[in-house]
Amino acid sequence: MTNETHKVLLCLASNCQQEQNMEAARSLLSELLTDLHYTTEHWTDPVTSQRACPRVRYLNQLATGTTDLEAEDLNLRLKEIEQQLGRKHDKSGVVTIDIDLLQYDDTRYHLRDWERDYVKDLLVEL
Numbered sequence: 001m002t003n004e005t006h007k008v009l010l011c012l013a014s015n016c017q018q019e020q021n022m023e024a025a026r027s028l029l030s031e032l033l034t035d036l037h038y039t040t041e042h043w044t045d046p047v048t049s050q051r052a053c054p055r056v057r058y059l060n061q062l063a064t065g066t067t068d069l070e071a072e073d074l075n076l077r078l079k080e081i082e083q084q085l086g087r088k089h090d091k092s093g094v095v096t097i098d099i100d101l102l103q104y105d106d107t108r109y110h111l112r113d114w115e116r117d118y119v120k121d122l123l124v125e126l
Contacts, residue, residue, distance in 0.1 A: 001066055001099045002087075003099050004068065005068055006066065006067055006068070006069070006070075006074075006104055006105050007064065007065075007066055007103075007104075007105060007122070008033065008064065008065055008066070008067055008069075008074065008101060008102035008103060008105075009062065009063070009064050009101075009102045009126075010059065010060075010062065010063045010064075010065070010078070010099070010100065010101060010102060010109070011060065011062055011063075011098075011099070011100045011102050011113060011119065012025055012026075012033050012057065012061045012062075012063060012097065012099050013058050013059065013060045013061075013095060013097070013098040013100075014095060014096060014097050014098070015046065015057065015059075015094065015095045016056070016081070016094045016095060017074050017096070018057075018058070018059035019059065021085055021096050021097045022041065022061060022079050022097070023058055024083060024085055025037065025097045026063075026083065027057075027084060027100060028030070028081045028085075029063065029065070029081070030057045032069075032074075032077055032081070032096050033063075033065030033067050033069070033121045034065060034066050034067070035062060035064075035065055035066045035067060036064070036065040036073040037063065037064050037126065038061055038062070038063045039061055039062045039063070039066070039070050039122040039123075039125040039126060040061070040122070040125060041059050041060065041061045042059070042060045042061065042118045042121065042122055043057050043058070043059055043060075044057065044058045044059060044060055044116075045057060045058075046093075047116075048119055057093070058095070060119075060122070061122070062119065062122045062123065062126060063103075064126050071101065071107070073106070074101060075101050078099045078100075078101060079099075080098070081099060082098065082099055084114075085097045100113065102114065102119075
């Protein structure tokens with residue numbers, strides 16, 4: 001493992017106890033990443049309209065930071081934070097917290113998310 005520092009861009013989202021879960025995620029991310037900066041929070045309607053999903057709004061936010069973790073290890077840690085905050089990947093539609101790695105150095109992930117209006121709008125804040 002090298003001590004090289006990597007710049008990352010994350011997207012956070014919650015549709016359940018949104019403010020509380022976003023704050024808890026930010027607290028845990030502060031233990032994982034350095035030089036953290038957040039955009040303002042942005043409310044959106046759900047992208048999908050599945051009947052099983054409650055029609056509750058999402059609270060979204062972008063964050064930048066640095067890490068010495070490799071991308072795969074960072075992504076595993078992000079998913080551990082989601083689980084710690086109660087995230088279940090089921091069909092209920094409840095998303096206590098979703099933390100996606102959008103960019104790691106020059107590599108982009110979740111390419112469809114880059115096209116979402118709220119991501120475009122929030123990127124200008126960083």
